[in-house]
Amino acid sequence: MTLLKVDDLVVEHRTPGRPVVRAVAGASLSVAAGEVVGLVGESGCGKSTLARTVCGIGRPASGTVSFQGRPVTPLGLRRRDPSLTGIQMVFQDPYASLNPRRRVGDQIADGLRTAADTSTTPADLLDRVGLPREFATRYPHEFSGGQRQRIAIARALAARPSLLIGDEPISALDASAQAQVARLMRDLAVESGAGLLFISHDLSVVRLIADRIAVMYLGKIVETGRTDEVWADPRHPYTRALLGAIPAPDGAGVLPAELPGDVPDPASPPAGCRFHPRCPKVMDVCREREPEFGPVACWLHEPA
């Protein structure tokens, strides 16, 4: 069953006096219940904007986002539609995602109130994310980044979401905490039957937890597929480059291959395929026409 369906989504950032930036330029994506989807891509490719639009923070310029078959309405000054509190998000910066002036137990209790859950206590949720129950009475400044992120996960889970979104939730954590927190998010989401959209630029972590991978480049999803398949046989040249950039801890001392150039300015994307200026296999057609198909948006893999 499709939980979240993003169809040809376009999100633009408009600043007066500057060209319009298309952060998300026609991306399509779906997440099923109980499924873990990893969304990967370089910095600035629009991953976070996509995630925020899915939550309703920000308004799409065109395209649709639907959750459980109903369109996601942008969050304005009104209260969020109760049917949408089923989407919860864990943010990137653990130091900004908790209110410094309130006890963490009270903040988790907000989530429980959202779900009208009177049988669970904040301490139970702390327990589930692997923290001592008595932490509920403490303030955020008493915790490390990893602990704060666990608390943020506990608060999001308290609302009993059916879709949990992690917007680079591990990138601000140190290496030892990254895999732990990522696994925790996966386990808790899957356990409760929720879908998880996990955004990261760290492919090695995404590989560990995701059922399916979506690779994003300059506002578009360029390849999607089952994690093991993409990993074993990456087809889009960009996916190949990303996988090739992961250092191999095999002791051979071979440095990972580097993709030349930078992500182009999303305010003026290149004509044709967005990846063609950096693509090692660029062809004539790539410079002229954009590959508007899936699951691999590349002229080398045009569906018959």
Next chain:
Amino acid sequence: MRRRQTAPRTGGLLRRLPEAWRRPLAIAGGVVAIAWILIALAAPVLAPHDPLAQELPRLAPPGPGHWFGTDQLGRDILSRVLYGARVSIPLTLLLVALSVLIGGLLGACAGYFGKWVDETIMRLADLVFAFPTIILAMVVAAALGASLGNAVLAVLVVAWPAYARVTRGLVLGIREREFVVSGRLLGFSAWRSLRVDVLPNVTGPVMVLATLDIGTALLLLSGLSFLGLGAKPPSPEWGAMVASGVEVFDSWWVATFPGLAILTVVLAFNFLGDTLRDALDPRTARAIKERAI
């Protein structure tokens, strides 16, 4: 730091204060402010005479019987200054509290809701800012009629925009923070988000402004009384007392002592405000540690 902890020189009480408060100006400000508040509370006990009784020799210079002398109606100036604390200090504190409340709330709404709410509130604030403070306060006080209550209202009219502006800026900086957005995602109404997530995180700087502003507010308030737009005789209000002292310029004590009262209160609260600001500003924190006595 460490050296000081191992070799305490004097007073354990002083050592227990945070560094920012261990400076001469901070301590002086604190002592004077507390003293004035105590005087305001205990004026009936401390005052040697009835502040309104006209039974003493007129315009007697300061001396053993009446330390601050007497005014042209034969009232004891010391008693009037002490009783004056009961008029000015509570009114000033009330005034600042109301400005914080009104200005802070309007500013928070402007910053949080944006759009036309922001435009309306901030243009109104700009309108007030465009006038010289004391002139506008005089106009309002004169329009309402001379009384102490109206003087407070008049100062309130000119004082709230400063709080609105500061609060708006702070709220703008905080409303996009992740924890505020998280609250909204959990289904907080805008109002609850403002109350629970935003306001508690902007109070610190606003409180500093309020403490610094107590001095200014007292000056404005007694200024209005001085100009005859505030307290009415025979009320022992400091500004009004200075005004009556101006009429008898040869008897310097009539105007000087209430003037000194205003001066010390204003200075004390300014020192307190400066201290609070330094204590809350991490950039000055280190410099304070070095200078702490």
